[in-house]
Amino acid sequence: MASKIPNAMNLRQFMLRQEVLKLYRQMMRCVRLVDDPAHRKELWIWVRRDFEMNKHHQDEDVIRMHLARGKKHYKELESSITLAR
Numbered sequence: 378m379a380s381k382i383p384n385a386m387n388l389r390q391f392m393l394r395q396e397v398l399k400l401y402r403q404m405m406r407c408v409r410l411v412d413d414p415a416h417r418k419e420l421w422i423w424v425r426r427d428f429e430m431n432k433h434h435q436d437e438d439v440i441r442m443h444l445a446r447g448k449k450h451y452k453e454l455e456s457s458i459t460l461a462r
Contacts (some may be wrong), residue, residue, distance in 0.1 A: 393440050400447050401428055410458050
């Protein structure tokens with residue numbers, strides 16, 4: 378009874394997608410904490426552009442690599458913003 382949906386994600390791809398969205402939301406929340414409006418906008422554009430440039434990837438290993446890099450950038454961004462306050 379299971380119908381085949383074209384371009385449907387398997388469970389691993391779905392879980393990776395959720396991780397990517399979670400990281401995106403975390404980074405955007407972190408950017409909101411920047412006091413300077415010009416710097417905040419610059420960071421917002423950087424985060425958005427980085428995610429948009431990499432949304433075409435389909436290989437799970439490549440996505441995991443980008444996730445690890447993104448998590449590292451998030452920690453650096455979070456610590457920089459915390460220190461600046």
